[in-house]
Amino acid sequence: MCAGDDQACPQFELHRQKLLEDLDQERRAFVKSAFVAGGGAAAWAASGTLAAPASAQTKPGQPTYHYLPANSDTVHWGYFSKLLKPQLELDSGDYITIEAVTHHAGDDVERMVKGDPGIESIYLWTKDKKGVNRRGAGPIDGKQLGRGAGEGFGVHILTGPVFVRGAEPGDIIEVRIMDVKPRPCANPAYPGKSFGSNAAAWWGFHYNDLLTEPRPREVCTIYEIDTSGQQNWARAVYNFRWVPQTDPYGVVHKIIDYPGVPVDHSIVQENHNILKNVRIPIRPHFGVMGLAPKEADIVDSIPPSYFGGNIDNWRIGKGATLYYPVAVSGGLFSVGDSHAAQGDSELCGTAIEMSLTGTFQLILHKQNSLSGSLAGLNYPLLETLDEWVLHGFSFPNYLEELGPTAQQDIYKKSSIDLALRDAFRKMRSFLMTSKGLTEDEAISLMSIGVDFGVTQVVDGNWGIHAIIKKNLFAGIATA
Template sequence: MCQGDDATCPQFELHYRALKDNLDAERRGFLKSGFVAAGGLATLGVGGASLVTPALAEAAAARQPGERTHHYLPANADTVHWGYFSKTLKPQVEIESGDLVTIETLTHQASDDLERMVEGDPGAESVFLWTKDKKGVDRRGAGTTDPKLYKKGSGEGQGVHVMTGPVYVRGAEPGDILEVRILDCVPRPCANPKYKGKSFGSNAAAWWGYHYNDLLGGEKREVVTIYEVDAGGSKSWAQAVYNFKWVPQTDPFGVVHPTIDYPGVPVDHAKTSRNFDALKGVRVPIRPHFGTLGVAPADADFVDTIPPNRTGGNIDNWRIGKGATMYYPVAVEGALLSVGDPHASQGDSELCGTAIECSLTGVFQLILHKKADLAGTALEELNYPMLETQDEWLVHGFSFANYLKDLGPDAQTEIYTKSSVDLAMRDAFRKMRHFLMTTQKLTEDEAISLMSIGVDFGVTQVVDGNWGVHAIVRKEIFAGRA
């Protein structure tokens, strides 16, 4: 039955209004702001110097239906897939190019504090349900689902992010480019009345963090810090609530987790020692964004969400937030876009292993650019995820540009032992050289000179298996060109 999420339903408008009426006041306020944003699409997402030329935009518009539809995709146990991308997934919504989609996303770290991030929220409760008899979402990762083989749980945690979707874009085929405009991005309000008006997120300094083998004194420890965010948007910062050292946790199936080794293990705080004096007086500027956003790869049926790849995924660039536009090469029919790993804030490198992992809701516009229309444009040879803001273009380099292809049949295991910043820097250099030569028609010598004096390279992340370096060039550098 349509719950306000099936645009083909004859009573879609009635069901959609009922859905909005059932949301709390803060969520309704968000939807209103999202529709207002949608009315100004011409001024959002891309600036005057866009990768999408007027001719390419006109070609895309000509393929779109006359009326734009706004879809709503909630996050619950029926609409999420946990820890993997897959070309085999059934779409949760089908849209036309140019349509808008409001998508709820949940952080996989919500079980670090169930009271603040799950309780009272029906969608989150359905996803994080875990009793001695069942789990709300069983498969968690791209690993085995054979109970005779796994030791920690279905999927073995090889992939950790709660992904909402996928979204099927009608007409999308391999070789096309999907333009994803992020029109809005806001924290999901806490549903527990004890914390009305607030949102919360978790930062885990974990065993996969860059710091872990370099701790002072040599002590091995994992420390989780819970942060508070203002859900109403009146405060532009996050502040720590408390932190705690991870101690072995026993999940409802009786499996002991001495480290943070399986997503969604409910933390029993009767076993932890919480420090409510952590980071007193420190305000962390928030910059909400989606750490994992991308289309389905064609290389395997189930692909771990942790390492990013040519079709996007867990890029973990804090710039992929409101006002940004991402471009992805389509690899499978329908593109199958999924969104997850929401963050309230993150620094370049994501050094300790995570950001402030905080559930968010976003408004997206998806525009399909067909391969036949790309000839002679800046998107013609794009075979990697590209980020555009009002003022900048960014390419994303990885240790392995397409690790699923580069590393062979054992790629999803091998990638975790072979990454380096050097390899990611080399890939970012090559992609920026390609970008400057193809879109700005520079010679190789000109591109190399400009990269040294006018392009900023930064470490995106060193914790996602396939490490990342991004390269940023400001659009104003080319303001003097005809």
């Protein structure tokens, strides 16, 4: 089904009108936003941010607003690539709303796909055609393991990339998350609701440590979220145990080994009345945001690295700022893996995976204008209103460190110890460069004032985050 962009479609006018209405509604909401219209962007820049406003390479006049919908033509499934053609270009300081679609919508097509032209175009899969053929960084012919094009070596649906004019290697792109909203279910049977899936899967930390039979097993739990904003929690609707699924091409998937396989609910047993009286606080965020790496042409979307990617930190939501080192011209920014809620560690393998729409401001900082901790920044740095969050990985740049077979070896060599060591080193450097502490001062402060947490243990390149509160430095000017 077209998304209002295929004139050959019999219902082109209907789809086109819906697309225009949706875009217009989003633009009106954006323009009315108190954050933007009320000078919130200026307040943001003055709130203790690491990047000095003078370093921002913005064009004169008002910033431009852009909209990037998600459909089969605007997404890339399961990989980052410096070879991708940008979906649009923008100037530093511009705003952009980007739709992000979950790669787990196939777990319940009725609730998460049906009736939504953009998602239907992405998930289109018949015996004759796939809306998005390549799913992963593997071979395009899909003969290596017989799973399908891309082999599922990378799973996330990423919208983009977006080209930032003037961005070159060595620069920093600052990404401000202005707003995050759930994508409403388009099936009229579920008005006012959004849905997501949590898969306790074979790559989860728990998988080989189960108590009850059958062992092993994979279980998907479907959650419901209210889109009106009146409820800030999710509730479980039902769960089901994965049984072998046959995709439209006739390939049998005994486990969850290829993204977007539509689950046949006539052969699974739905268990309702689960997690009764449990409300899960929602904190919408993006599991994957990042730029294109330089080391390889096609890079698996699962392991995070210096360019960002699949960090899976629930703090990357509305009001947060990410700083990314630029590796290729234009940066090539992409967004995906949207979540309604997740705990630190993402222990069972996934969060509540659901589709979201985010509004961002992208700001370019040129290399020769950088100072403090941003000078030479070679990892994704997260800033919130109250905290700085540094991300350590088992291998800070696994593509470079592990060589030609890095995209296979990373899954075998990660450890929490290595990730903690990296987080420690990054925090030490941060405190010494941005706050002017000696090494001895930094080490003492880390032990008594920095919280180290497990970001995730399921993404190949395991992660530890280090959090330091800004109010520790109430008497010190920021760098």
